[in-house]
Amino acid sequence: MSLINEQQLKLSSAEFHASTRSGKKSAWVIIWRQRYLYFMLLPVMVYYALFHYLPLYGATIAFKDFNIMKGILGSPWAGFKHFEYLFALDKFWEVIGNTLIISFSRLLVGFPFPLIVALLLNEVRLAVFKKSVQTIIYLPHFISWVILGGLMYNVLSLDDGAVNNLIQSLGGEAIGFMTDEKYFRFTMVLSMVWKEFGWNSIIFMAALAGVNPQLYEAATIDGANRWQKIGSITLPCIRNTIAILLILRLGSIMEAGFEQIFVLYHPGVYSVADIIDTYVYRIGLAEGRFSLAAAIGLFKSLINFILLVIANKLTRMMGENGVY
Amino acid sequence: MRNRIQLISTVVLISIFTLLLSACGNDKANENQTNNTQASSNQTAQNGGKQSKAEEPYELTYLTIGDQAAKPLQPNDRIIAEINKRLNIKLTVKIVPEGSAEKINAAFATGDFPDVVSTYFPSNSVSQWIDEGILIPLNEYIDDLPTFKQDIEELNLQWTAVDGKYYGYPFISGINKSNYLVQYRGDWLEKLGINPPETLDDFYHALKAVANKDTYGFTTNKPKAGDQFNAFNFVFFAYGLPYGDYALDDKDNVVPIFEHPAFKQGMEYLRKLWDEKLIDPEFMAIDRPTKEQKFFQGKAGFTEGPLFRHVNRIESGVQKVDPAAKLAWISPPAGPDGKRGMAQKPKTGILTSVTTAAKNPQKAAEFIEFLLSREGKDLLELGIEGLHYTKDGETIHYMEAERAKDGFAENGWAHPLAWGNVTWPIDDDYLPQTEPARDRAVQSVQQASQYFVPNLVERRTAEEIELGSIVNDIYNQYFLNLVNGKLDIDKGIAELSKKWRQQGGDKILNAVNEAYKNSKS
Numbered sequence: 001m002s003l004i005n006e007q008q009l010k011l012s013s014a015e016f017h018a019s020t021r022s023g024k025k026s027a028w029v030i031i032w033r034q035r036y037l038y039f040m041l042l043p044v045m046v047y048y049a050l051f052h053y054l055p056l057y058g059a060t061i062a063f064k065d066f067n068i069m070k071g072i073l074g075s076p077w078a079g080f081k082h083f084e085y086l087f088a089l090d091k092f093w094e095v096i097g098n099t100l101i102i103s104f105s106r107l108l109v110g111f112p113f114p115l116i117v118a119l120l121l122n123e124v125r126l127a128v129f130k131k132s133v134q135t136i137i138y139l140p141h142f143i144s145w146v147i148l149g150g151l152m153y154n155v156l157s158l159d160d161g162a163v164n165n166l167i168q169s170l171g172g173e174a175i176g177f178m179t180d181e182k183y184f185r186f187t188m189v190l191s192m193v194w195k196e197f198g199w200n201s202i203i204f205m206a207a208l209a210g211v212n213p214q215l216y217e218a219a220t221i222d223g224a225n226r227w228q229k230i231g232s233i234t235l236p237c238i239r240n241t242i243a244i245l246l247i248l249r250l251g252s253i254m255e256a257g258f259e260q261i262f263v264l265y266h267p268g269v270y271s272v273a274d275i276i277d278t279y280v281y282r283i284g285l286a287e288g289r290f291s292l293a294a295a296i297g298l299f300k301s302l303i304n305f306i307l308l309v310i311a312n313k314l315t316r317m318m319g320e321n322g323v324y
Numbered sequence: 325m326r327n328r329i330q331l332i333s334t335v336v337l338i339s340i341f342t343l344l345l346s347a348c349g350n351d352k353a354n355e356n357q358t359n360n361t362q363a364s365s366n367q368t369a370q371n372g373g374k375q376s377k378a379e380e381p382y383e384l385t386y387l388t389i390g391d392q393a394a395k396p397l398q399p400n401d402r403i404i405a406e407i408n409k410r411l412n413i414k415l416t417v418k419i420v421p422e423g424s425a426e427k428i429n430a431a432f433a434t435g436d437f438p439d440v441v442s443t444y445f446p447s448n449s450v451s452q453w454i455d456e457g458i459l460i461p462l463n464e465y466i467d468d469l470p471t472f473k474q475d476i477e478e479l480n481l482q483w484t485a486v487d488g489k490y491y492g493y494p495f496i497s498g499i500n501k502s503n504y505l506v507q508y509r510g511d512w513l514e515k516l517g518i519n520p521p522e523t524l525d526d527f528y529h530a531l532k533a534v535a536n537k538d539t540y541g542f543t544t545n546k547p548k549a550g551d552q553f554n555a556f557n558f559v560f561f562a563y564g565l566p567y568g569d570y571a572l573d574d575k576d577n578v579v580p581i582f583e584h585p586a587f588k589q590g591m592e593y594l595r596k597l598w599d600e601k602l603i604d605p606e607f608m609a610i611d612r613p614t615k616e617q618k619f620f621q622g623k624a625g626f627t628e629g630p631l632f633r634h635v636n637r638i639e640s641g642v643q644k645v646d647p648a649a650k651l652a653w654i655s656p657p658a659g660p661d662g663k664r665g666m667a668q669k670p671k672t673g674i675l676t677s678v679t680t681a682a683k684n685p686q687k688a689a690e691f692i693e694f695l696l697s698r699e700g701k702d703l704l705e706l707g708i709e710g711l712h713y714t715k716d717g718e719t720i721h722y723m724e725a726e727r728a729k730d731g732f733a734e735n736g737w738a739h740p741l742a743w744g745n746v747t748w749p750i751d752d753d754y755l756p757q758t759e760p761a762r763d764r765a766v767q768s769v770q771q772a773s774q775y776f777v778p779n780l781v782e783r784r785t786a787e788e789i790e791l792g793s794i795v796n797d798i799y800n801q802y803f804l805n806l807v808n809g810k811l812d813i814d815k816g817i818a819e820l821s822k823k824w825r826q827q828g829g830d831k832i833l834n835a836v837n838e839a840y841k842n843s844k845s
Contacts, residue, residue: 069456069680071435089794157606158606159606178609268608268800268804282550285429285430288432288433288449
């Protein structure tokens with residue numbers, strides 16, 4: 001942007017107002033005038049076209065009997081056969097239910113927690129302490145679930161797991177955090193929140209840094225305490241950021257954390273832990289039933305899309321900007 | 325200024341487009357590069373001079389499943405060079421990790437077929453490849469494949485043909501031999517003055533004697549994804565379950581094993597073990613290596629699993645923790661009527677097939693025959709005489725340093741191409757001469773092979789292939805809840821029966837019943 005002459009921008013702006021009078025032709029003139037900016041945009045558009053829009057035609061195999069030799073386009077149409085088969089399966093509704101339960105639990109616990117942490121850190125005045133805490137809480141985000149899965153097994157195992165040793169030394173019964181259906185989801189949600197809360201607090205921290213300090217100064221002069229400042233200044237100022245993040249999270253509510261669950265689940269907890277993504281992996285890739293897997297994936301995307309639209313609508317009704 | 329902007333924009337654009345397009349392009353160059361590191365295409369260049377110009381080596385790609393015990397392929401592998409020389413081919417080998425058939429499925433789904441492929445079968449994928457004509461029937465080449473033909477006849481593998489056509493070499497491990505037994509810490513029982521358990525009662529008392537707050541009596545591991553859990557089936561066999569796959573009701577109809585009275589009796593026995601904390605409560609959550617680690621570390625006194633080539637490995641494992649430890653094993657414990665059984669006749673294996681990508685299917689079939697032949701097995705097990713080993717009469721001297729350069733596993737074990745595709749050591753009676761505890765390893769197979777339990781139906785039906793994983797997941801979940809007491813045994817079995825049948829079991833039973841009736845007529 002620094003390369004663009006300010007005067008040139010002003011000229012372009014003037015031309016834009018003029019062009020509204022002379023119709024479509026002048027729109028091309030504007031594009032031509034700002035062609036370098038549009039050129040810079042082109043790779044991003046090509047990227048999205050190639051990797052996000054073009055592959056969409058592959059989703060059609062959900063409505064086809066996919067034949068490898070004939071390819072996606074040449075495979076015969078099968079209508080809603082795969083969907084009908086899926087909807088008749090108890091397993092399908094089970095994985096949908098698990099996905100929603102795990103995802104909403106993560107949202108309920110995992111969404112406000114980083115916000116609270118960011119608010120607390122925002123109140124810390126000792127820079128060294130603040131930075132140390134930030135570094136420590138960001139760290140788990142950079143460890144893969146494969147490593148963390150092994151660590152979790154060692155910490156939560158029934159034999160010699162540190163947590164169960166502690167429980168037993170206090171006279172309690174060992175708990176099957178990873179093996180008992182009752183505790184498995186709880187373990188998943190808590191470990192996911194623990195891993196990501198630090199990282200997720202970054203955006204809130206950035207939003208908090210943008211709050212005008214003069215507002216706090218004015219509130220201090222007016223005699224407001226810290227809670228009042230948080231309630232009357234901080235939260236209202238970052239309300240839009242919170243709303244947008246919430247919409248984005250709702251838009252991906254059907255993503256319940258494939259990597260984590262894939263590493264930690266086992267046949268003994270399938271009934272509470274098997275989510276759409278792990279099921280798609282098993283029947284799609286491991287069993288090679290690609291059309292069926294695509295049907296589940298498409299169904300999942302549809303729900304995500306509907307949730308995104310609803311969340312955005314609600315946000316706009318509440319007076320916020322929304323994502324579109 | 326304007327020119328500068330133009331120049332910068334153009335450079336940035338070209339860079340980004342190049343990046344994007346390189347990501348989209350067919351990755352032939354990369355593929356070749358990868359293959360070079362995986363196998364070696366240089367070997368052919370080294371040996372190519374000996375081939376006449378008229379007969380250019382045939383470029384053959386082989387995609388196969390590996391084995392945890394195998395070492396990775398090494399660059400400039402001299403065994404692959406030797407195969408190239410003997411068969412006049414230019415072999416590229418790609419190996420996916422053991423149990424990772426999904427990588428092969430993904431490659432096929434994108435149209436990336438090798439000339440020859442080894443993958444698990446029967447499966448939905450293999451059925452699809454056969455239906456779509458991706459795999460070539462090898463019947464017309466079979467006269468040129470003497471070992472292939474001989475194995476089919478000697479091992480009675482005719483049932484693996486689809487409508488009389490062999491779509492590959494069916495490697496079914498453990499058809500006539502088994503190495504699965506109940507293993508235990510021999511030193512512990514000796515110290516306690518307890519004889520090796522013979523019956524289920526003895527077994528219970530032995531578990532009770534070895535278990536304490538740090539040690540479970542028995543541990544085992546979860547099944548592979550989609551498979552039915554069967555580690556405790558020896559208990560059901562002891563109570564009289566007659567077949568490994570299904571049971572028969574009073575009207576001679578095929579029913580699932582959990583509808584046989586032996587299942588309920590066995591489940592009551594297992595519940596007792598669970599309630600008295602004699603079974604590792606994590607058994608459905610851990611994999612085989614974790615189970616073995618628990619056994620090595622003395623967290624369980626008994627376990628089950630394969631022996632033979634594992635005898636020395638397991639014993640070394642326990643002795644690393646406790647030098648005085650001894651690995652021992654027993655036959656499956658007998659039930660109240662003296663019945664016992666352990667190994668089930670396998671219905672699954674690995675199919676090595678030629679695909680439509682093979683420009684010269686004859687050559688591809690000959691490559692499979694070479695892997696099966698004594699000549700090929702000797703090359704892959706021992707290596708090249710004078711280079712990887714020397715012979716002194718019947719005694720073989722393994723040259724470990726040279727073998728390591730070509731990816732042979734340590735202590736006389738085989739080349740990566742000899743693991744998990746067309747043979748396993750037990751099927752080939754292969755044990756390195758230097759293997760410690762050879763005699764005990766051989767004895768374990770003799771003992772285990774006495775306790776085979778037959779199947780009611782020889783092969784898997786199409787319905788079992790399609791719906792098997794769904795009903796197996798249901799069975800595994802109920803099995804755990806029946807053992808751990810979350811479900812009442814009678815009500816739980818009735819519920820399992822209803823759900824299992826509803827979610828595909830009835831379809832499976834219809835097909836299996838038909839196959840069973842056909843096999844009798």
